[in-house]
Amino acid sequence: MSEWIAACAVDDIDPEDVIPFRHDGVDYAVYRSPQGEFFATAGHCTHERMPLCDGLVMDNTIECPKHNGRFDYTTGKAAGAPVLVDLRTFPVKIEDGTVHIGIG
Amino acid sequence: MGTVPGMVVVGGGECGARAAFALREAGWNGPLTLVGAEAVPPYERPPLSKSMMTGPHASAPATICDAEMLRNGGIDFIAGTTATDIDRDNHEVVLAHGRRIAYRRLLVATGATARPLPIPGAAADGVRYLRSHSDALALRDRLRPGARIGVIGGGFIGLELAASATLRGCAVTVVELAPRLMSRGTTPQIAAVVAARHERAGVDVRCGTGVARLERRDGATLLGLTTGETLLCDTVVAGIGAVPETALAHKAGLAVDNGVRVDTRLTTSDPDVFAAGDCCSWPHPLYGGRRIRLESWRNARDQGGAAARNMLGADEPFATVPWFWSDQYDLTLHIAGLPDAATTEVVRRRHDGVEIRFGLGPDGRLLTASAIGTESAAARDIRLAELLIARRATPHPTTLADPTVSLKALLRQEPH
Numbered sequence: 001m002s003e004w005i006a007a008c009a010v011d012d013i014d015p016e017d018v019i020p021f022r023h024d025g026v027d028y029a030v031y032r033s034p035q036g037e038f039f040a041t042a043g044h045c046t047h048e049r050m051p052l053c054d055g056l057v058m059d060n061t062i063e064c065p066k067h068n069g070r071f072d073y074t075t076g077k078a079a080g081a082p083v084l085v086d087l088r089t090f091p092v093k094i095e096d097g098t099v100h101i102g103i104g
Numbered sequence: 105m106g107t108v109p110g111m112v113v114v115g116g117g118e119c120g121a122r123a124a125f126a127l128r129e130a131g132w133n134g135p136l137t138l139v140g141a142e143a144v145p146p147y148e149r150p151p152l153s154k155s156m157m158t159g160p161h162a163s164a165p166a167t168i169c170d171a172e173m174l175r176n177g178g179i180d181f182i183a184g185t186t187a188t189d190i191d192r193d194n195h196e197v198v199l200a201h202g203r204r205i206a207y208r209r210l211l212v213a214t215g216a217t218a219r220p221l222p223i224p225g226a227a228a229d230g231v232r233y234l235r236s237h238s239d240a241l242a243l244r245d246r247l248r249p250g251a252r253i254g255v256i257g258g259g260f261i262g263l264e265l266a267a268s269a270t271l272r273g274c275a276v277t278v279v280e281l282a283p284r285l286m287s288r289g290t291t292p293q294i295a296a297v298v299a300a301r302h303e304r305a306g307v308d309v310r311c312g313t314g315v316a317r318l319e320r321r322d323g324a325t326l327l328g329l330t331t332g333e334t335l336l337c338d339t340v341v342a343g344i345g346a347v348p349e350t351a352l353a354h355k356a357g358l359a360v361d362n363g364v365r366v367d368t369r370l371t372t373s374d375p376d377v378f379a380a381g382d383c384c385s386w387p388h389p390l391y392g393g394r395r396i397r398l399e400s401w402r403n404a405r406d407q408g409g410a411a412a413r414n415m416l417g418a419d420e421p422f423a424t425v426p427w428f429w430s431d432q433y434d435l436t437l438h439i440a441g442l443p444d445a446a447t448t449e450v451v452r453r454r455h456d457g458v459e460i461r462f463g464l465g466p467d468g469r470l471l472t473a474s475a476i477g478t479e480s481a482a483a484r485d486i487r488l489a490e491l492l493i494a495r496r497a498t499p500h501p502t503t504l505a506d507p508t509v510s511l512k513a514l515l516r517q518e519p520h
């Protein structure tokens with residue numbers, strides 16, 4: 001069902017970090033957890049749409065750069081005020097050292 | 105009134121609203137009342153000088169919580185009503201209409217008001233201020249293309265307004281008494297970047313210049329400057345700081361000291377009355393117990409949350425690192441910690457051109473960090489610096505200056 005899009009190379013993201021990815025005018029945030037797993041979410045915070053790629057990854061959370069709203073990037077769950085709406089997540093698969101995200 | 109005394113919050117701003125919700129989050133099930141002098145539900149003030157001014161249309165306030173959220177939270181919100189007295193002997197708050205609300209614990213979150221221009225006749229001469237949504241609406245209307253706008257005060261609010269007015273096509277002059285912009289709160293280098301950005305946008309920035317007199321002339325206002333020059337303005341806005349709103353606390357006999365005086369638990373001189381946000385001053389544990397008062401959005405939120413938990417007995421000291429941001433044009437300025445506490449500056453020049461300015465104390469402790477960049481470019485490093493400051497880190501200046509060593513790596517080396 002999903003359309004798989006190559007987002008970046010595995011090595012483009014440091015462990016416990018996030019990078020931006022744009023496809024078809026849509027922004028995504030692609031994460032690498034401290035354990036080395038990859039995840040993808042919508043690129044903007046659900047509060048005031050700040051780009052999450054400028055935020056801080058700590059363990060499984062991404063903290064928004066503007067008002068420090070926090071999400072669990074592995075599930076998209078919003079941690080509470082100021083962020084009340086969960087973040088959309090996308091499936092991820094790794095093939096030949098490339099991170100692919102499933103959209104649509 | 106026959107009801108059991110509950111938790112009462114006076115002041116429906118950022119801090120009061122957050123506190124009300126935090127009381128519920130922390131498990132308070134009893135009566136909960138939020139009293140606000142403004143007629144509208146709690147709203148965000150930061151957009152007032154930014155998107156509210158530059159947006160294509162006059163807009164409603166950016167609400168923090170609407171009527172439904174307040175209802176769902178079981179918060180009895182009494183809008184458009186000033187609390188006039190605290191009857192501490194009877195544990196009751198007295199409202200303007202004479203109604204009394206019994207409290208078990210009370211939070212004073214009355215915020216601040218714009219500092220009035222200390223020039224005789226300034227009010228009569230049409231000087232405007234920017235603190236509330238209604239101030240913003242009135243001002244917005246006057247930012248027509250070509251309008252001559254005089255901004256008195258080169259602090260954050262004045263400069264944000266100058267940027268917004270310029271983006272709306274106004275001819276803006278900023279008059280600042282100090283030798284540089286934002287002298288309270290930023291380093292000279294960052295102030296210089298901001299000044300250059302304003303000048304590039306066409307703003308006439310005049311530092312070291314005060315306003316000696318004001319005069320109405322043909323529907324405009326003539327500013328007589330301390331340099332002897334005069335300036336004719338269609339609209340004059342004063343952004344010369346804010347004064348804490350302490351009238352209620354003062355009348356109730358609570359200690360006031362550059363704001364309602366509270367301890368590290370945000371308790372006033374009365375153990376059942378707390379204060380938080382722009383209205384209070386407290387001894388900051390990270391800065392040797394120095395008594396400070398902040399006018400900062402995040403501080404208001406965080407203190408509201410901490411005060412709520414302490415009202416329920418958490419006994420939590422408030423030691424959150426001060427943090428502030430300001431948006432002007434495409435630039436965002438971030439400041440963590442207290443810039444004036446530092447004695448040594450260390451600069452990290454990142455490969456993307458962003459400079460992070462750290463300030464260390466005489467003992468080598470990191471006390472502050474600030475940066476300016478486009479949008480949120482500097483946000484993450486400032487956030488990491490904030491975490492380092494909170495842990496009382498003493499990073500080596502050479503490492504701190506080295507952009508190849510990530511601040512996160514430095515943080516990992518710190519004991520918790």
Ligand SMILES: Cc1cc2nc3c(=O)[nH]c(=O)nc-3n(C[C@H](O)[C@H](O)[C@H](O)COP(=O)(O)OP(=O)(O)OC[C@H]3O[C@@H](n4cnc5c(N)ncnc54)[C@H](O)[C@@H]3O)c2cc1C
Nearest residue numbers: 115117118119141149150187214215381382399400401404
């Ligand atoms: C134009 C503008 C731009 C800003 N931009 C930024 C920014 O970019 N970054 C940043 O960090 N901070 C910014 N701030 C500061 C930030 O908005 C404040 O720090 C924050 O609003 C403080 O919250 P507070 O709840 O303590 O006070 P307030 O927001 O002032 O709220 C206090 C409320 O209490 C009410 N009140 C007072 N007395 C009584 C009484 N006796 N009875 C009932 N109600 C009462 C007042 O009417 C008011 O509604 C800005 C402020 C302004 C005005």
Ligand code: FES
Nearest residue numbers: 045047048064069
């Ligand atoms: S924009 Fe993300 S928390 Fe506000």
